[in-house]
Amino acid sequence: MSEARSSQPARLGVHFLIAQIGAHAAAKFAERLETLHLTPPQGGILGMINRKDGLSQQTLADLLGMFPSRLVLMLDELQASGLIERRTHTTDRRTYALHLTANGKKALQAIGRIARQHEEAVCAALNENERQILASLLSRIAEEQQLRPGVHPGYRRLEKRGEGQ
Amino acid sequence: MSEARSSQPARLGVHFLIAQIGAHAAAKFAERLETLHLTPPQGGILGMINRKDGLSQQTLADLLGMFPSRLVLMLDELQASGLIERRTHTTDRRTYALHLTANGKKALQAIGRIARQHEEAVCAALNENERQILASLLSRIAEEQQLRPGVHPGYRRLEKRGEGQ
DNA sequence: TATTGTTATACTCTATAACTATA
DNA sequence: TATAGTTATAGAGTATAACAATA
Numbered sequence: 001m002s003e004a005r006s007s008q009p010a011r012l013g014v015h016f017l018i019a020q021i022g023a024h025a026a027a028k029f030a031e032r033l034e035t036l037h038l039t040p041p042q043g044g045i046l047g048m049i050n051r052k053d054g055l056s057q058q059t060l061a062d063l064l065g066m067f068p069s070r071l072v073l074m075l076d077e078l079q080a081s082g083l084i085e086r087r088t089h090t091t092d093r094r095t096y097a098l099h100l101t102a103n104g105k106k107a108l109q110a111i112g113r114i115a116r117q118h119e120e121a122v123c124a125a126l127n128e129n130e131r132q133i134l135a136s137l138l139s140r141i142a143e144e145q146q147l148r149p150g151v152h153p154g155y156r157r158l159e160k161r162g163e164g165q
Numbered sequence: 166m167s168e169a170r171s172s173q174p175a176r177l178g179v180h181f182l183i184a185q186i187g188a189h190a191a192a193k194f195a196e197r198l199e200t201l202h203l204t205p206p207q208g209g210i211l212g213m214i215n216r217k218d219g220l221s222q223q224t225l226a227d228l229l230g231m232f233p234s235r236l237v238l239m240l241d242e243l244q245a246s247g248l249i250e251r252r253t254h255t256t257d258r259r260t261y262a263l264h265l266t267a268n269g270k271k272a273l274q275a276i277g278r279i280a281r282q283h284e285e286a287v288c289a290a291l292n293e294n295e296r297q298i299l300a301s302l303l304s305r306i307a308e309e310q311q312l313r314p315g316v317h318p319g320y321r322r323l324e325k326r327g328e329g330q
Numbered sequence: 331t332a333t334t335g336t337t338a339t340a341c342t343c344t345a346t347a348a349c350t351a352t353a
Numbered sequence: 354t355a356t357a358g359t360t361a362t363a364g365a366g367t368a369t370a371a372c373a374a375t376a
Contacts, residue, residue, distance in 0.1 A: 022187015125309035138182040144290035
């Protein structure tokens with residue numbers, strides 16, 4: 001709140017606006033996904049398996065930056081829901097090869113439709129030209145901050161967890 | 166991941182970029198605050214008490230959208246650290262009036278300095294003109310989405326907690 | 331001996347509800 | 354009886370470490 005004088009609006013920093021809107025957008029997106037009985041992390045896992053078909057749990061955990069032990073439980077759920085399958089590896093019997101099922105691919109398409117609705121809602125204040133400018137500026141920040149494209153830091157383990165302010 | 170064809174970069178939506186960068190920025194800001202032995206929610210509480218000097222715990226909880234029971238423990242810590250004080254209300258002996266101590270005001274100034282450093286780091290990819298454009302676009306989204314200026318949704322209780330995707 | 335996946339445990343965070351003291 | 358603040362409890366989420374099977 002640095003710039004706050006005494007009790008007025010105060011010019012808010014970009015970092016705060018991004019954190020604020022980002023948390024809001026993530027929460028709203030989670031609400032939308034509930035209609036599919038899915039959580040955002042589950043959606044991210046489906047997307048990653050789609051992109052790297054047949055990858056192992058270890059590789060998936062590395063790509064998303066999450067602990068393998070956490071991944072096991074989430075994959076159990078997705079498997080029980082019939083969205084993914086664990087195929088036994090041909091040569092190495094320790095590892096599984098992860099794949100989307102037909103229903104998993106359908107779910108991913110449904111997530112895509114929801115994401116487009118969500119994008120429209122979040123950007124309602126801006127016209128098409130402004131949205132492109134915004135996407136361009138944000139992409140440059142994401143690149144400079146070395147964020148992995150398409151990977152949300154929410155998976156990551158960070159020393160202390162903090163949101164707010 | 167909607168727009169992902171098969172295995173390539175794919176154009177990322179604004180909503181995702183904001184959520185991704187926002188989570189990253191919030192985590193990094195939390196790291197910076199650790200040097201002051203403070204968490205982001207604590208910083209937000211200090212800022213709000215500064216803006217609404219003498220407010221009650223109930224009012225503060227309402228403003229931040231957090232449960233009063235959660236607030237009690239955080240205020241206990243801030244009081245133990247000597248950053249705030251609970252003065253007894255003159256007429257109503259049930260309520261406390263919350264104030265910053267001298268050390269609390271110093272801490273708030275230190276937070277301001279850290280926030281400016283953080284702003285510089287987050288926006289490193291952009292020049293001054295671009296930062297103003299970005300701030301303007303984000304402010305319009307925040308307003309249209311009816312986010313309270315200066316209040317991070319991280320305080321709020323939402324049905325299900327979700328990040329990721 | 332190292333690696334993949336799993337299970338078990340412990341810890342943190344926070345919502346809920348019960349409680350007290352004032353009004 | 355209603356309200357401000359507090360305390361207590363229970364539940365969710367997740368990091369850590371120990372473990373079994375395989376290489």
